[in-house]
Amino acid sequence: MPSGSPTRSWRRRSRCRADRRARPPTPTSATSCPARASWSSSSADPTHGKGADLSTDNRRPVAILGGNRIPFARQNGPYARASNQDMLTAALDGLAGRFSLQGERLGEVAAGAVLKHSRDFNLTREAVLGSPLAAETPAYDVGQACGTGLEAAILVGNKIALGQVDAGVAGGVDTTSDAPIEVNEDLRQVLLELNRQKTSAGRLKALAGLRPGQIVPLIPRNMEPRTGLSMGEHQAISAKRWGISRAAQDEWAVASHQKLAAAYDAGFFDDLLTPYLGLERDQNLRSDSSVEKLAKLKPVFGEGPEATMTAANSTPLSDGASTVLLSSEAWAAEHSLPVLAHLVDAEVAAVDFVHGDDGLLSAPIYAVPRLLERNGLGLQDFDFYEVHEAFASQVLMTLKAWSDPAFCSERLGRDEPLGEIDPQKINVNGSSLASGHPFAATGGRIVATLAKLLAMRGEGRGLISICAAGGQGVTAIVERKKA
Template structure:
């Protein structure tokens, strides 16, 4: 049996909120459930048994071991809809989409929701590792005497919780510090980063104003638009911000041209053509293909967030396409410099030859086709929710245009990069 066409049929997310703000009391499960329920309401899926729901969270409590299934059970989908969790850092949402799209293509399922949720407002705090070991020892003690002697080893210093780390486990550097190294290596300027940031805010604001998100976003807890959005943002204003990552002339990355910690959730509906027809749903875009790459940022000399160009090169080759064959480019803005490094690398003959093994560089893109409805710098970036946001946005852009092709690129911690191609459905 040859693979079937897979279509993006709709999307929904809650507005993204600044960490520690409006969604302080919302858990990942609450937010994911809200995102799914909004999708259900919009597409009349109450009581529907979908093929499966795949979603995840990057910052996750141990109690959320079955996050997605619990969200499904709390939603208006049929409780007989299977679900599982996916976790691939910031690639989670897109990777979940790839997984369910492949199952639909193979005919194993006809419909699915892919999504993700993240909150740094409700982040798990772990017990100090010394205390944890002591408590485990006491738990496994065979006699009361052993238990008491184990518990007597608790010291006040152990009561401080384990600090959540925002760093790469193998390098100890934060993601921003990693990015600052790469940005310096590629000579990305502060001005270029600020310009990209302003464009993101302006594009997102314009998209909201023209009603683009009317059928992609459902308000949540009183938030109706992404809280991070600054429509009045300007290069002048951004230029006053102090750098927060990098040192010396590498210090070009500010709180403005880096994504802030954000809370939110997203969900995307996918299905086969037949399923879409049976459910009176309009295919927005065909999910064409996807590729995930990883780079050696630990021992090798590649930048932490530089995997996407590798993935893009392989994906283009497999599909017989060039980088210029696209009408929309959705490149996740982890940092403004990330996007600019990717673009610079793909234009660079040496990088493309030595790193990607290409005779010709991938070349430049038409920047007017980049993130035309805004991206993470403006919307914010609740890690696992970003993939769903981008897939739904691109699918709708392609549907509006009625033709063409779009490229999605998302970098992730651990030197990962997930990329995908969507095409307008005819």
């Protein structure tokens, strides 16, 4: 049994949980999305321009043609005065230039942001109107916390698979530097009452209720509304519960920086990224990071001597945007664009972190087994694993859960654990700890990175796992078959 295994806590409700989770998911399940059935990457493309036969056998393969993002910046860095719209438009500009999409009418653009001003009510459409894409390209906003970018790709992919669109862009953007600042609730009520009044006397009466202390704005805070805890505070509880050591977290963080630095030096990101506002690489990258340096940092999450999470083994607040171009195979051929890989299947899960005993960021632990079962795969049947590094402890917790016999039996309803993963196949070019994590932009970064890795390899399969606020997890399979 692994050290720090929380076996006993799993057994309190093991019977009902195991029974419930052992049953195949249904389309009405609130904890998964099995309606997102597999998109076969080997079928023909008979429905181009003709609508679609919606039977499973006739779903079109979803091609990933590539992506573009701007370098990610730390909060209050080079993008301090850039808005969500500015950054998403910049990412679309680079994508259009890379794939000759100037004036092209695409089926749709789906993107989103976690932190949005009221002016961002039609964010993605406004970004499209400011980009080289044809103004006739429809666009809409998507929101699923840190899973937004990947969820956008799933939505576009579904429409391509069903023949509803031939090509589309998925993306995401976030700025923590230009975060929305709310007015005091008391002031808001006074202003609303002022707006409701029709007479001067009524307006004066409404203003008379205003007090000096009510003018102070609310300070932005990154927390879960139902618990009052930040994501880091939630994960600190999980890290302690799973016995994730400080040393293991620091080692993981250092490796992420080293791998990302090596990928930049090798030119891997040359066709995945366009400079923006003077930044050519992710600002958070520290190529000289070391375990010795990280060991000197004080914990920022958790309490007492058991606190292990620092600013270095947690993702920093970041600004940035990413986009991915998806299409049918026929559309790619018509535009002379090579297919890097295919988006094969996806699964989204959620956990009750408020009333239950699952951690806030544990949903991918449940989503991946469902995804594997539906596709007849084992956890080891992949060449690359892209696991979003919200915190080093979250990645380590996830890996530990999948190899824990008691957890897999009593929570996942499995006779055997999913097993271990070769660490050399995980985040081979670094991930969020090194690049930064503009919440909604991470999914696009990961999809484009994985598709290129598979294209360079010539064939193979990759697994994506992204944890998200609200106790959610978004996962997907990307594949490239041998030509």
